[in-house]
Amino acid sequence: MSETITLEVLRYHPETDSEPHFQRYTVPYKDEWVVLDALNHIKDNLDATLSYRWSCHMAVCGSCGMTINNEPKLSCHAFLRDYRGGVIRVEPLDHFPIERDLVIVMDSFIDKLSSVKPYLIPKQDKPLSAGEYLQTPGELEVFHQYTQCINCLLCYAACPQVGLNEDFVGPAAMALAHRYNLDSRDGGRQARAEVVASNEGIWECTFVGACSEVCPKCVDPAAAIQQTKISASVDWLKDLLTPGVHR
Amino acid sequence: MSRRPYVRKVERSWWLQHPRYVAYMIRELTSLFVGLYCALLAVGLVRLSQGHAAWDGFVAAFSSPLGVAFQMACLVFAIYHSVTWFALTPKAMPLRMKGEPVPGIVIVGAHYVAWAVVSIVVLIGAGM
Numbered sequence: 376m377s378e379t380i381t382l383e384v385l386r387y388h389p390e391t392d393s394e395p396h397f398q399r400y401t402v403p404y405k406d407e408w409v410v411l412d413a414l415n416h417i418k419d420n421l422d423a424t425l426s427y428r429w430s431c432h433m434a435v436c437g438s439c440g441m442t443i444n445n446e447p448k449l450s451c452h453a454f455l456r457d458y459r460g461g462v463i464r465v466e467p468l469d470h471f472p473i474e475r476d477l478v479i480v481m482d483s484f485i486d487k488l489s490s491v492k493p494y495l496i497p498k499q500d501k502p503l504s505a506g507e508y509l510q511t512p513g514e515l516e517v518f519h520q521y522t523q524c525i526n527c528l529l530c531y532a533a534c535p536q537v538g539l540n541e542d543f544v545g546p547a548a549m550a551l552a553h554r555y556n557l558d559s560r561d562g563g564r565q566a567r568a569e570v571v572a573s574n575e576g577i578w579e580c581t582f583v584g585a586c587s588e589v590c591p592k593c594v595d596p597a598a599a600i601q602q603t604k605i606s607a608s609v610d611w612l613k614d615l616l617t618p619g620v621h622r
Numbered sequence: 623m624s625r626r627p628y629v630r631k632v633e634r635s636w637w638l639q640h641p642r643y644v645a646y647m648i649r650e651l652t653s654l655f656v657g658l659y660c661a662l663l664a665v666g667l668v669r670l671s672q673g674h675a676a677w678d679g680f681v682a683a684f685s686s687p688l689g690v691a692f693q694m695a696c697l698v699f700a701i702y703h704s705v706t707w708f709a710l711t712p713k714a715m716p717l718r719m720k721g722e723p724v725p726g727i728v729i730v731g732a733h734y735v736a737w738a739v740v741s742i743v744v745l746i747g748a749g750m
Contacts, residue, residue: 470632584646598714
């Protein structure tokens with residue numbers, strides 16, 4: 376008999392369930408399979424009612440984030456071989472409402488992301504005929520790691536402050552704000568400060584550091600937030616000593 | 623079809639559910655002792671301003687077995703707090719020199735050197 380592995384998946388159907396419950400599935404074990412392959416096997420062969428998000432299957436789209444054995448992970452990045460001999464517990468990402476089964480409601484994140492203006496705000500508008508906004512490789516390197524964020528929300532699931540205060544803007548949005556603040560072509564730091572430097576922004580972070588530990592793209596949101604705390608404090612001090620000069 | 627999203631509450635024991643959260647809570651707890659020690663030093667200053675007898679009473683309390691045990695606990699917690707904080711400094715204070723990032727070990731090492739220098743200055747000052 377070929378080897379199998381058991382998945383314990385959190386199920387929630389809003390039409391019939393008052394609260395979520397776990398359901399067990401036994402699937403074939405394959406060395407090269409990831410948890411997402413196992414879920415696809417369940418969906419195709421065992422239980423077509425199972426709902427979850429996924430798209431690229433290669434850690435690029437950021438759709439398939441789940442809590443796997445109590446750790447936020449991309450299910451396309453979690454090999455069955457790392458859980459061999461045990462039961463794999465699959466749950467939706469923590470700190471988000473459950474829409475259905477493993478699908479979370481991520482509207483709050485989209486609102487938070489929009490609030491930090493995650494796009495280039497040029498220092499001075501110039502006509503198209505004036506050409507591109509140029510940047511050296513050195514200037515790019517300063518913020519390059521933060522461009523790798525795929526909005527998978529593993530950092531929000533790992534951050535206890537997100538769970539304890541739903542208003543906290545959170546790691547990924549803060550890291551992306553930092554990304555644009557560091558960009559040599561950008562002049563939007565003051566425009567972002569209203570949200571970024573607020574209590575619900577950087578100051579809600581207590582540097583647990585879990586966001587950076589779980590990031591599948593090696594982005595370091597914890598570092599971004601601590602650096603922003605320092606620059607925001609310097610801005611505050613400058614404003615205190617010479618009001619209005621630095622705006 | 624109406625939506626009915628289910629919200630899972632964060633349990634009070636959330637910090638026991640992963641070793642990284644336990645380590646974080648220990649670091650947070652150590653800051654309490656660092657703060658308490660600072661507060662006691664401030665009390666010492668007040669007692670000093672109140673005259674010889676008040677200061678002698680403060681020193682006697684600090685020199686009692688309970689006082690020494692408290693200071694030892696504070697020292698252990700302060701060292702834990704400092705070491706874990708120094709380990710995080712490359713994240714909070716990344717430096718670049720001549721366009722190149724300064725290695726994290728250099729930033730952490732500079733903090734230990736600064737700690738040693740300040741400690742020596744304080745010890746020399748206390749011995750004078």
